[in-house]
Structure formats: C-alpha cells, structure tokens
Amino acid sequence: MSNPEPNVPNAADTELSPEAVVMLGKARRSFAVSMGILLLGFMAIGVALVYRVMRDSPPAAIAESVALPAGADVISALNTDGTIQVTFRAGGATMLNVFDAGSGELVRSVQIGTE
Structure with missing residues (x-):
C-alpha cells in the first residue's frame, strides 16, 4: 500500500x-x-x-500664394481648419474669399455689405 x-x-x-x-x-x-x-x-x-x-505628424502643406484682384487692400487673413480666409476691399466692396489651404484654389467668395 x-x-x-x-x-x-x-x-x-x-x-x-x-x-x-x-x-x-x-x-x-x-x-x-x-x-x-x-x-x-x-x-x-x-x-x-x-x-x-x-511623435508629431508633419505639418500640413500650405499654399504659398492665393490670387486676389489687382488693387485689393487686404483687411485680414486667417489660416484655420484647412482653409485660408482673406478679407479684402476691392473697389467699393468688402469681400471674403475662402481658399483651400493645400492647393490655394478659391472655394468660396462672399460679399460683405451693409443693409
């Protein structure tokens, strides 16, 4: 056992x-x-x-230049949310142009005026 x-x-x-x-x-x-x-x-x-x-990702490419009408006076320019927003005065009108930050193409143009 x-x-x-x-x-x-x-x-x-x-x-x-x-x-x-x-x-x-x-x-x-x-x-x-x-x-x-x-x-x-x-x-x-x-x-x-x-x-x-x-590690930080590389910064996004930004367009080197954007096209504005001849004789335009730039009031402000912003680089936000992948767009470049330029407010300018051309002739008697105040305009806001929104450009794509990568390519510099015009996305939208808005006329700013008073009523």
Missing part, C-alpha cells in the same frame, strides 16, 4: 559539495545577467513604440 512516513530526504543527503555550490552561484549570476539583458531589450522596444506613437 502506501508508506505513512513523509517523503523528506535527510539533511545529510541534500548537502552540496563546494564545487556544486560554486557552479550554482555561476548559474545564478548567468541567469541574472541574461534576465537583465532581456528586460533592457523589452524596455527599449517599449520606448521605441511609445516614441513612434507620440
């Missing part, structure tokens, strides 16, 4: 020789160095991933 005595080896059987103790120390140091290098590698990968995710 079964042996009622616990299966615990004697202390004399588990003692290691000095050579075995030295080998276990070397193995532990080798394991610690390997784990340290592995952890540094994982940290480097994590830093690289965070850097790539948090």
